[in-house]
Amino acid sequence: MLKNKNIALYVCGGIASYKAVDLVRQFIKQGANVKVAMTASAMEFVTPLTFQIVSKHHIYTDTFDEREEDKVSHIHLADWTDLAVIAPATANVIAKVANGIADDFVTTTLLATTAPIFVVPAMNSHMLENPATVRNFATLRLDKRFVMEPETGFLAEGYEGKGRLPEPLTIVESVKQFMIPRQAELPLKNKRVVITAGGTKERIDPVRYITNDSSGKMGYSLASVARDLGAQVTIISATSQLPEPFGVTVVYVSSALEMLDAVLKEYALVDIVVMAAAVSDYRPKKQASKKIKKSEELLIIELEKTTDILYQLGHTKQQQFLIGFAAETNNLESYAQEKLMRKKANMIVANDVSKPNVGFNQDTNEVIIFTPNSEPVKVSIRSKQKVAEEIFKVAIEQMIK
Structure with a gap:
């Protein structure tokens, strides 16, 4: 989503400025090119050298520091930008941007920026709620600037309130969500995707159940990849132990x-x-409606089959592209091929969960992807996020055949 995007980060003077260093790192990890501009107040909290080392670029601080004779620095940076992010955005800079005031490098460049501008406020809660600040937020939104909600928590002043800068990873996820509808071509744009995740629980009594080792990590990775490809995603989750993917x-x-x-x-x-x-x-x-008490040496529990959801979906599907999973410990390929045909799925993703670092409760996976009329695709061991990318790559190729 952010790969090869040119992001200009504008750092304003506040105690939250230190978080912007990690924000630069997180954008770079997403594949973005990042250049940083700082206000004079921001330099009182973090040095430009810190951002220079992390971003590998010169840091813009002075409107009149023209390093290239053939370029006007603030116009050049504005034209280079695919996305401008102001973080932390102080009440002062928010007021200037909302009212078109350009009296330093940051505000002058933002005035010249035609790319989307993403504002992440951070300030004391009383400043945040001041009528003037509220009016300035309204003006920014009217001007089609995106204003991210600050978080509530322990403020620098020593009390709880709204105004904290969100954590860098939260900002990155919000930026990605902001950019999705602005991408001209995304393979799953306007597609609706449902993904199931986690291990279901079948109750024995109010305190005991039958389940399995599934953590839900693969399903949640698939959801974030589908979202980044433009889809409207719903996870149907049997676990509440994982953070909900943004958007x-x-x-x-x-x-x-x-x-x-x-x-x-x-x-x-x-x-x-x-x-x-x-x-x-x-x-x-x-x-049992009540807890089963320990009495006999043996407790016999009679089990019955649950409904095979994948089978039911496969035999009733119309426009849906149906992907199933096969977690096996032996005869992986023959079981997966049989499952693909019998359940009328469009794809089966099979993995050998007896292998180390593969499958349940792991951060990595190794799979083979089966489709009806193509050779199996082997995906070597890698993060579940990267495996999810390969799964959707094959699915998209199959869908356009």
Whole structure:
């Protein structure tokens, strides 16, 4: 999403300025090119040298520091910019930008910037709520500037209030979400995608259940990749242990039956369904209403099959592109091929969960992708985010065939 984008970061004078150093790093990790401009007040908190070392670029601080004879620095930076980010944005700079005041390098360059401007305020809560600041926010929004909501928490003044700068990763996720509709071509733009994640839980009694080792990490990685490709994404999640991906709708469920109901509720209108969840194959035939007390040496629990969600979806699909997962410990390829045909899926992603660093509760995965009329695609071990990118790459290729 941000790969090869030119991001101009404008750092204003506030105690939160130190977070902007990590923000530069996070943008660079996303593949962006980052140049930094600082106000005089910002330099009282963090030195330009710090940003220069992190960004690998000269830091702009002085309107009259013209280093290249054939370029006017503030116009050159403005024209170079694909996205301008003001973080932290102080009340002073917000007031200047809202009212077109250009009295230093930062405000002069922002006045010349035609690229989108993303404003991340950070200030004392009383300053934030001042009527003048509220009016300035309204003016920025009227001028099509995006203003991110500051966080509530412990302020530098020693009390709780709204006005904290969000963490750098939160800012990056918000920026990515802001940029998605502004991309001319995204392969999943306007597509609706439903992804299941996590291991379902089948109750034995109020305090015990049957489940599996699925963490939901693969499903959540798939969701963030689909979002970045332009899709409207819903996760149907059997886990609440993972942070919700920014800009993604999350529906929480527990059992296989709840997951089935949630998927069917969405199914008619979606374009892609990815069944990445580890859905329980069996559930207790009877669920005790009270905790089962220890009495006999043996406790026999009778199990019954749950509904095979992937099978049901495959045999009722119309426009949907259906992706299933096969977590195996042996005969990986034959089981995956059989599952692809029997369940009428468009793709099966298979992995051998008996291998180290692969599958359940891991941050990495190794998969083979099966489709009906193509050779299997092997994806070597890598982060689940990178595996998710490869899965959607194959899916998009299959969808346009």
